[in-house]
Amino acid sequence: MIKFGPSGNSLSFFEEGHTHTEEAARYVKERGLDCFEYSFGRGITLSEGKAVSIGEAFRAQGVEISVHAPYFINFANPDDEMAAKSYNYVLSSAKALKLMGGNRVVFHPASQGKDTREAAVARTVERLKILRDYIYLNDLQNVIFCPETMGKTAQIGTPEEIVAFCLIDPVYTPCVDFGHVNARGQGCLKSAEDYRRLLEYMIAELGYERMKHFHVHFSMIMYGAKGEIKHLTFADEVYGPEFAPLAQVLHDLKLEPYIVSEADGTQAEEAAEMKRIYESL
Numbered sequence: 001m002i003k004f005g006p007s008g009n010s011l012s013f014f015e016e017g018h019t020h021t022e023e024a025a026r027y028v029k030e031r032g033l034d035c036f037e038y039s040f041g042r043g044i045t046l047s048e049g050k051a052v053s054i055g056e057a058f059r060a061q062g063v064e065i066s067v068h069a070p071y072f073i074n075f076a077n078p079d080d081e082m083a084a085k086s087y088n089y090v091l092s093s094a095k096a097l098k099l100m101g102g103n104r105v106v107f108h109p110a111s112q113g114k115d116t117r118e119a120a121v122a123r124t125v126e127r128l129k130i131l132r133d134y135i136y137l138n139d140l141q142n143v144i145f146c147p148e149t150m151g152k153t154a155q156i157g158t159p160e161e162i163v164a165f166c167l168i169d170p171v172y173t174p175c176v177d178f179g180h181v182n183a184r185g186q187g188c189l190k191s192a193e194d195y196r197r198l199l200e201y202m203i204a205e206l207g208y209e210r211m212k213h214f215h216v217h218f219s220m221i222m223y224g225a226k227g228e229i230k231h232l233t234f235a236d237e238v239y240g241p242e243f244a245p246l247a248q249v250l251h252d253l254k255l256e257p258y259i260v261s262e263a264d265g266t267q268a269e270e271a272a273e274m275k276r277i278y279e280s281l
Contacts, residue, residue: 035063
């Protein structure tokens with residue numbers, strides 16, 4: 001089934017007096033939501049005991065959990081030592097996730113840096129092949145690793161690039177951040193047909209079974225000439241994208257992704273609103 005949930009905790013979570021991630025499990029469940037994304041964005045500092053405790057809390061509520069690996073991963077970095085750190089960030093995220101009882105790791109693939117686009121993408125492909133080997137060596141092949149579409153033009157992560165990365169091995173499944181795609185494309189996602197064209201392309205390349213349960217990040221995002229500037233809320237009337245046309249296309253194509261809201265402070269509320277829109281179809 002399609003699942004909806006927040007990335008991290010809304011401002012309302014803290015306003016209600018909650019402080020611990022374990023409390024987010026009931027908070028999310030009470031809002032009728034199905035999943036939660038825990039962010040290791042600034043590094044993996046979670047103890048094994050805490051990871052197990054979080055996992056037990058979410059399992060008790062029947063809420064599935066995914067994680068976002070550290071933001072500073074860059075598989076296009078020319079420095080092999082820095083690339084080795086990126087392997088470790090992804091693998092350590094997956095190991096912590098398994099302690100939590102989850103099975104999806106989202107990660108940012110790379111930045112272009114001073115290389116040509118072609119060279120940066122080619123290096124990322126080779127590094128993701130090495131990461132694939134590490135995944136199997138560490139017996140993590142049952143985890144779904146989700147390279148994410150990125151919102152800035154200097155970042156590696158167009159839909160086409162993400163498809164190429166996922167063709168490396170079945171351990172990779174796309175994370176499509178529709179706000180990022182829209183920001184990078186200067187407002188390219190306006191109609192149901194825009195969403196349909198993108199998703200049908202990815203289905204044609206990766207197959208329906210791989211895409212049926214792909215990972216989604218969704219929020220409205222302010223953008224400029226170089227793409228993403230900052231995340232917004234559904235109160236935005238300028239930048240988009242709108243969720244309703246996407247909901248219709250997901251329904252029509254019988255896709256059942258995890259849909260994670262990355263709104264600015266209203267993640268749980270907007271995840272619930274997206275679920276309401278989808279269920280109204």
